[in-house]
Amino acid sequence: MSDYETVKYATDGQVAIVTIHRPEALNSFNQVLRADLLAACQRAADDSTIRAVILTGEGRSFSAGADLKGSLNPDDSIEDMLQTEYRPVLECIWNMEKPVIAAVGGSAAGIGMSFALVCDLMIMADNAFLLSPFTTISLVPDGGLNWLLVHQLGYRRAFQLSIESERITADRCLELGLTNKVVPADSLQQQALSWAKSLVERAPLSIAATKKAMRHAASGSWASTFDVEAPLQQSLRESSDSAEGVAAFLQKRKPEFQGK
Numbered sequence: 001m002s003d004y005e006t007v008k009y010a011t012d013g014q015v016a017i018v019t020i021h022r023p024e025a026l027n028s029f030n031q032v033l034r035a036d037l038l039a040a041c042q043r044a045a046d047d048s049t050i051r052a053v054i055l056t057g058e059g060r061s062f063s064a065g066a067d068l069k070g071s072l073n074p075d076d077s078i079e080d081m082l083q084t085e086y087r088p089v090l091e092c093i094w095n096m097e098k099p100v101i102a103a104v105g106g107s108a109a110g111i112g113m114s115f116a117l118v119c120d121l122m123i124m125a126d127n128a129f130l131l132s133p134f135t136t137i138s139l140v141p142d143g144g145l146n147w148l149l150v151h152q153l154g155y156r157r158a159f160q161l162s163i164e165s166e167r168i169t170a171d172r173c174l175e176l177g178l179t180n181k182v183v184p185a186d187s188l189q190q191q192a193l194s195w196a197k198s199l200v201e202r203a204p205l206s207i208a209a210t211k212k213a214m215r216h217a218a219s220g221s222w223a224s225t226f227d228v229e230a231p232l233q234q235s236l237r238e239s240s241d242s243a244e245g246v247a248a249f250l251q252k253r254k255p256e257f258q259g260k
Contacts, residue, residue: 101119
């Protein structure tokens with residue numbers, strides 16, 4: 001079931017599936033979609049029964065980026081839109097204490113590419129591609145895309161892919177480390193769900209702590225990362241889930257984590 005105009009929200013066990021649903025516009029972003037996606041992502045983040053999230057798109061595209069055919073007034077501030085409408089959604093994904101898998105079919109272009117790359121994990125259909133097309137319309141990569149690409153690829157490769165507006169195929173994304181997996185297009189959603197369900201069986205507190213530490217490590221120093229890890233480890237060691245994990249290991253059984 002879904003309570004949104006441009007997003008489908010569904011659950012399968014402890015997995016939330018958030019589907020961008022503007023297929024007639026290749027899932028490009030308008031004002032309604034920005035608001036709906038924030039509400040859906042926040043819903044998944046706040047639901048204690050959800051342990052993993054899939055972000056995907058309906059139809060032929062993950063997202064073609066901003067809707068250039070929309071009703072943007074020339075006097076509207078793009079800066080304000082990015083800061084107040086896009087950024088909260090991207091930060092929700094970034095800060096969520098749950099793994100978010102981008103399941104990319106078709107194109108993830110423009111700020112749609114930002115949404116795919118800001119997720120913790122990515123699985124792509126074999127016919128999918130990423131595209132940073134901003135130099136073709138005299139704009140700059142946005143939605144944090146410059147940071148994401150430079151940190152994942154290094155400056156020179158990120159700069160070249162962006163200014164040449166290269167279509168980055170799924171196989172190339174796998175080679176570059178931009179995606180974790182490439183699968184046949186007709187099995188994308190099933191394999192994304194299977195992957196998410198496998199993560200649900202892992203210790204949720206451990207996943208949340210690892211996400212927090214590694215997000216910090218992406219731009220922090222070794223020393224500051226050590227300082228993030230140590231208190232997290234102390235908190236985890238005192239948790240019921242850690243005791244359950246150790247007991248299950250010693251008893252050679254599958255652990256039953258409760259997230260506490």
